[in-house]
Amino acid sequence: MHLFNYKGSELYAEGVRVRLLAEKYGTPLYVYSAGTLLAHLNAYKEAFDGFPNIICYALKANSNIAVLRLLGRHGSGADIVSGGELFRALKAGIPAKKIVYAGVGKTEEEIRYALGSGILMFNVESGEELREIDRVAGAIGKKAPIALRVNPDIDPETHPYIATGLRKHKFGIPIDDALQFYRLAASLKNIKIMGVHKHIGSQITKVGPYVDALKKTLLLVDRLKESGINIRYLDMGGGLGIPYDTETPPNPKELAGRILPLLKGRTNLTLIAEPGRSIAGNAGILVSKALYLKKTAEKEFLIVDAGMNDLLRPSLYGAYHRIVPAVKGRRKKSVQDVVGPICESGDFLAQDRELQRVHAGEYIAVMSAGAYGFSMGSNYNSRPRPAEVLVRGDRHFLIRKREEYEDLIEGERFIP
Ligand SMILES: *Cc1c(COP(=O)(O)O)cnc(C)c1O
Numbered sequence: 001m002h003l004f005n006y007k008g009s010e011l012y013a014e015g016v017r018v019r020l021l022a023e024k025y026g027t028p029l030y031v032y033s034a035g036t037l038l039a040h041l042n043a044y045k046e047a048f049d050g051f052p053n054i055i056c057y058a059l060k061a062n063s064n065i066a067v068l069r070l071l072g073r074h075g076s077g078a079d080i081v082s083g084g085e086l087f088r089a090l091k092a093g094i095p096a097k098k099i100v101y102a103g104v105g106k107t108e109e110e111i112r113y114a115l116g117s118g119i120l121m122f123n124v125e126s127g128e129e130l131r132e133i134d135r136v137a138g139a140i141g142k143k144a145p146i147a148l149r150v151n152p153d154i155d156p157e158t159h160p161y162i163a164t165g166l167r168k169h170k171f172g173i174p175i176d177d178a179l180q181f182y183r184l185a186a187s188l189k190n191i192k193i194m195g196v197h198k199h200i201g202s203q204i205t206k207v208g209p210y211v212d213a214l215k216k217t218l219l220l221v222d223r224l225k226e227s228g229i230n231i232r233y234l235d236m237g238g239g240l241g242i243p244y245d246t247e248t249p250p251n252p253k254e255l256a257g258r259i260l261p262l263l264k265g266r267t268n269l270t271l272i273a274e275p276g277r278s279i280a281g282n283a284g285i286l287v288s289k290a291l292y293l294k295k296t297a298e299k300e301f302l303i304v305d306a307g308m309n310d311l312l313r314p315s316l317y318g319a320y321h322r323i324v325p326a327v328k329g330r331r332k333k334s335v336q337d338v339v340g341p342i343c344e345s346g347d348f349l350a351q352d353r354e355l356q357r358v359h360a361g362e363y364i365a366v367m368s369a370g371a372y373g374f375s376m377g378s379n380y381n382s383r384p385r386p387a388e389v390l391v392r393g394d395r396h397f398l399i400r401k402r403e404e405y406e407d408l409i410e411g412e413r414f415i416p
Contacts, residue, residue, distance in 0.1 A: 004285055022363045050260060061276030067280065124149060382408050
């Protein structure tokens with residue numbers, strides 16, 4: 001669901017006209033809906049209500065501190081993949097004891113920072129990392145809480161760049177070797193085994209692979225128990241898809257309906273979920289202004305002021321984002337490429353899309369841009385990054401100011 005709807009001919013973000021936001025804050029502009037974010041978080045909370053759980057929102061989807069604070073105040077923890085994300089989560093007031101930390105390349109500095117902050121657990125991705133965490137924890141006199149991220153070798157049937165749970169991927173420990181790595185963990189003095197973690201990919205639209213991966217993981221939990229290793233946290237990862245176009249991914253309730261029966265009788269377990277996209281994706285739009293309509297012999301291009309540096313997904317994955325006008329008119333439709341100003345032919349927001357014609361100066365909204373939108377943005381072509389606005393009911397708040405030219409060179413120095 002989301003709260004971006006037309007009233008008459010005008011697109012609204014909750015109770016606020018998108019066109020007015022564009023005029024007030026300028027474009028390109030990210031607009032997020034607090035009501036949508038919270039509805040998505042609550043859907044998870046309600047779905048898993050019958051079982052001890054922590055919902056750890058995956059920061060990398062959208063890590064603006066205002067978004068994090070909103071989610072945190074409504075009970076969310078955090079799934080982080082870097083020291084920078086830990087910094088953001090703590091700044092936003094998310095309790096350390098609700099933070100889990102994945103990623104294949106944690107540095108010594110990051111491990112120290114996380115240990116010092118008292119996070120719930122590291123989701124460890126290799127034997128080498130396990131030894132390094134043990135070493136760093138020993139050096140500062142702490143015990144490091146860990147889960148091993150297991151790779152269940154399940155195909156999530158999603159885009160290859162965002163599938164993570166196959167044997168060929170860099171993530172996790174092959175599930176068939178996991179017992180031996182848990183034995184290693186148990187033998188290390190400064191390691192405390194807390195749980196088991198898996199995350200097989202993103203934009204998953206079928207419940208089957210998700211459930212299969214979890215079943216495999218539960219078999220491991222049982223085998224570990226037989227070996228005297230007690231697992232308290234079962235971290236099932238994130239990855240539920242969202243409808244960008246015509247997809248019909250399962251919702252948290254459907255997922256829980258398949259998962260909770262598998263957990264019956266496992267009274268000492270706490271379930272962790274790490275949703276990112278399914279919380280933030282449809283809770284945001286990217287508003288952009290039409291600059292030029294350019295017709296060539298081959299094509300019709302709508303050139304807008306947002307590019308691949310603002311929203312990379314179409315260029316990176318060939319991802320589909322619905323595009324709608326901020327104000328609907330009685331205009332002819334035509335087949336257009338919606339492109340940005342970046343000097344790359346891969347800079348597009350949509351290709352061969354049938355859209356209502358808009359005139360220069362009018363606004364469009366790129367839908368479902370709340371996850372992996374701003375957070376994947378860059379300054380490529382020396383473009384200041386856009387402003388971000390959070391709407392709640394009929395109020396709107398600037399939660400990140402638009403970058404200025406001076407911001408582009410901050411930190412750069414001439415040599416003497
Ligand atoms: C990216 C990621 C997530 C979130 O994935 P979504 O598809 O956005 O839900 C969760 N856990 C880990 C370890 C990740 O890397």
